Amino acid sequence: MAGHGPSADVLIGDKDSFAITNSMVMVWIAALLIILFCRAATKKMSMVPAGFQNFAEWLVESLYNFFGGILGDHLVKRTFWFFGGTFMLILLVNYLGLVPGVGSIVAYDSHGHYHPVLRGGNADLNMTAAMSVIFAILWFYWAFTENGVKGFFSHIFAPKGDFSGAMKVGMIIIFFLVGLLEIISIFIRPVALSFRLFGNVFGGEVTLDKLMHLVPYDWMRFLPALPFMFMELLVGFIQALVFTLLSAVFLKLICEHDDHGDEEHAH
Amino acid sequence: MCSVTVAEHNIQLEIHTHRKMFTILAAEGNVITQLTEKFGISWPLFIAQVVNFIIVLFVLKKFAFGPIQAMLEQRKNRISEGEEKLKRIETQLAESEERTAAAIEEANSTAKRLIDEAKESAASLSEQKTQEAIASAQGILSKAEEAAKAERTQMVAELKQDFGRLVAATTASVTGKVLNDDDNKRINDEAVASIEG
Secondary structure, eight states, rough: OSSSSSSEEOOOOOSSSSSHHHHHHHHHHHOOOHHHHHHHHTTTTSSSOOOHHHHHHHHHHHHHHHHHHHHHHHHHHHHHHHHHHHHHHHOOOHTTTTTTTTTTTTOOOOOOEEESSSOOOGGGGHHHHHHHHHHHHHHHHEEEEHHHHHHHHHHHHHOOOOOOOOHHHHHHHHHHHHHHHHHHHHHHHHHHHHHHHHHHHHHHHHHHHHHHSSOOGGTTTHHHHHHHHHHHHHHHHHHHHHHHHHHHHHHHHHHHHHTTSTTTEEE | OOOHHHHHHHHHHHHHHHHHHHHHHHHHHHHHHHHHHTTTTTTTHHHHHHHHHHHHHHHHHIIIIHHHHHHHHHHHHHHHHHHHHHHHHHHHHHHHHHHHHHHHHHHHHHHHHHHHHHHHHOOOOOOHHHHHHHHHHHHHHHHHHHHHHHHHHHHHHHHHHHHHHHHHHHHHHTTTOOOOHHHHHHHHHHHHHHHHO
């Protein structure tokens, strides 16, 4: 018996070498939909937008302004492609996971175990970890290119404020220790990002699955899960927002220069 | 003996501590293994998802955000250019209105001046013409008077001559005497004197 476990089911291949999992297929479907939408929206672009172009422009501009409010004009220009793309992908993958049939249409293997043919893409920790790791790499890249190596480390370890004498020595030690904690915190953040998204999406799927099995008749299985479907719509949006918003805030905090914003350096 | 025991004890304690650390590390390793197994994390799947994600981001950047942001930027530039042009046009319009108003004012003042000058000129011309007409009329009058006077004088002279001749002829016929020039002259003078008297 397989089914709704925390790990994705392998549809083709071997998990330890090359495999296509049901959550991977969902990510591909989401990516394909996004690409098709983008192609349709940007095929015949005109100065006076209409139809798909209008919607796509509204979406991109809204996201750009939203992230611009957090990151500032300079950083958002450099990084919008990541935050905008990640938000759209997470949102669509989350919503596709709620489409009837995803998780409930199953196939049986030779051992009699059933496996969902499709599964919410973000209910696979490999996917959320992949996004978090890529963010972490870009995060460091952007931080180093914005502040330089020296600026990056002084931002973390250098004492803030104007001290002298013994107080200065004390502050250097304290800020060094705080910097160590900060380094640990920096490495934990991507892990937290991936587990948060995975946990919420996977938890939602399990909740819906369990609720559907609360009633004895097949024809009324949708009923207990129905209110939670609406909640999952909200959760799907909020989790996409939380992932990208937190990433943007982390980036903003690490790219802040020491001459302004030390007070806000509360991680 | 006692010091050796203490040293051995310390060594044993250290070994125990190290063993404990290794056990903890091994347990942690087990936990991580358990976690990855439980959540189905494997390198191939993880790498596949990384590749998926990178491809999606690349495609979105290339085919969605790139063109859309370029279009938004282009429109923004066009709007700001339009705004600038509008401002320029408004400024030009204001300047043009100012210039027009100034030109109209200048034209008005010039016209007024010209009208005044024309009026003055017309009045002066009219006066001059009037004076000329008056002078001309006076000239005509005086000439006419002189002419009339001369004519009258001439007529009087002729009349006097005719009267003298008539008196002389009458005298000659009455007296039957041929009058010489002196007689004629004297008779004429007497006749004229009697008329003037």
